[in-house]
Amino acid sequence: MKPANRSHSPSKTPSKIPSKSGSKIQSYPTKAGGDRYIPKRSTLQMEMANFLLTKEYDPAEDSPTKKEQQKACAVNLNGFDVEEAKILHLRGKSQNAPEGYQNNLKVLYSQKMAPGFSRKNSRNIPSKPERVLDAPEMFNDYYLNLIDWSSQNFLAVVLDDTVYLWNYGTREIIPLLQTEHPDVYISSVSWIKDGDYLAVGTSSAEVQLWDAEQQKHLQTMTSHCVCVGTLSWSSCILSSGARTGHIHHHNVRVAEHHVATLAGHTHEVCGLRWSLDGRYLASGGSDNLANVWPCTQCGGGNFAPLQTFTQHQDAVKAVAWCPWQMNVLATGGGTRDRHIRIWNVCSGTRLSAVDTLSQVSSILWSTNYKELISGHGFAQNQLVIWKYPRMNKVAELQGDTDTILNLTMSPNGTAVTSAAADETVQVWSCFEMDSIKKKEKQKANSAKSSILHQSVR
Structure with a gap:
């Protein structure tokens, strides 16, 4: 049922209600029939209100005795209460602006962040992998390096005794090679920086070189006596790390390929990475050491490391060079250590350290953001993106x-x-650039190419 309509008859003349101070407040009828009260202040009251708003603050005026004296004086002289003349009167002085603060527009706040403040991540990072591939018979061995992505967009994946190539663009899967003996397995793979050459390390101490485009075996290099667990390229120099703790340099352009031996580890070398500018080689081992080796003219004899970092309490497999600060190295420790440490290799100083609460198996620096991503084993089995240099967590990826x-x-x-021990290979689109950042990067790359072209001419 609808309620009955009720009409209101507004009064023709406004009612007058005297105030305590003698001033009058007129009420005017509204459309709904109720009254609203609009105070009418005299000119004297408005002048008094203006005076109260603009006068300097005196703390002594806040005492009860002083207030009573002022109120009595104002009522006797002006015939109204001072309290009713106040309009949004705020007592106390405003706080001084922080040192160095500039506000020319009078409306903007300082852009400085408080110490330890982490700006909220604004980009969208998918919490689920873009693609999940089955990887049966992948070795669950922390010390091996079984996947690598080429500059030609091919992913090399090792499954037991076979190396497969997955074309990321076409999704085509190509079996590249298989070991001839059933007791021999593939222990490491590494693509040359720019090209189709793939280096393959085996448990039988061999280092093989393959042309992926032609699917052709080019060379077999034998200098180690045990399993080759890690590989890294610098131009035509291929470095290999073995379970003896030795690192060998191979010049793939010459027949006598073994050109240098580095002996800085007492146990298995499980992490190996050349810096992008080719000046340094970082190595990590199961002896809990991380070494930095200088680039020398490869020749006979042994070489001493430029730096040796001993702070890790477990095997150091994760080693990665910062792409925009060539002398900055990130290292990660195993289950008993769990730390990621950032180093300046020139001075040998530690820049930062963070407890990840999990075994660190791999670290990669982003080339699109000032961030790095780490892969973990026990106990979290996750990927974590870190903001550099504060080392705040940007995202945790569970899959x-x-x-x-x-x-x-x-x-x-x-x-x-x-690549995980649950026999899966997962692709994460975690460093996608927005359109503005992508255009800026393309413009910067175009400028670099133009400068390089002019210098060549």
């Missing part, structure tokens, strides 16, 4: 149910692939 063994990054720096 694997067992130890993440290796990470590798796409050539454009937008995606990361993880």
Whole structure:
């Protein structure tokens, strides 16, 4: 049922209600029939209100005795209460602006952040992998390096005794090679920086070189006596790390390929990475050491490390060079250590350290953001993106149910692939650039190419 309509008859003349101070407040009828009260202040009251708003603050005026004296004086002289003349009267002086603060527009706040403040991440990072591939018979061995992504967009994946190539663009899967003996397995793979050459390390101490485009075996290099667990390229020099703790340099352009031996570890070398400018080689071992080796003219004899970092309490497999600060190195320790440490290799100083609460198996620096991503085993089995240099967590990516063994990054720096002991290979689109940042990067790359072209001419 609808309620009955009720009409209101507004009064023709306004009612007058005297105030306590003698001033009058007139009420005017509203459309709904109720009254609203609009105070009418005299000119004297408005002048008094203006005086109260603009006069300097005196703390002594806040005492009860002083207030009573002022009130009595105002009522006797002006015939109204001072309290009714006040309009939004705020007592006390405003706080001084912080040192160095500039506000020319009078409306903007300082852009300085408080110490330890982390700006909220504004970009969208997918919490689920873009693609999940089955990887049966992948070795659950923390010390091996079983995946790598080429500049030609091919992902090399090791499954037991076979190396497969996955074309990221076409999704085509190509079996490249298989070991001839059933007791021999593939222990490491590494693509040359720019090209189709793939280096393959085996448990039989061999280092093989393959042309992926032609699917052709080019060379077999034998200098180690035990399993080759890690590989890294610098131009035509291929470095290999073995379970003896030795690192060998191979010049793939000459027949006598073994050109140098580095002996700085007492146990297995499980992490190996050349810096982008080719000046340094970083190595990590199961002896809990991280070494930095200078680039020398390869020749006979042994060489001493430039720096040796001993702070890790477990095996150091994760080693990665910062792409925009060539002398900055990140290292990660195993289950008993769990720390990521950032080093300046020139001075030997530690820049930062963070307890990840999990075994660190791999670290990659982003080329699109000032960030790095780490892969973890026990107990979290996750990927974590860190903001550099504060080392605040940007995102945690959960998708694997067992130890993440290796990470590798796409050539454009937008995606990361993880290989895990749960026999899966997962692709994460965690460093996608927005359109504005992408245009800026393309413009910068175009400018670099133009400068390089002019210098060549």
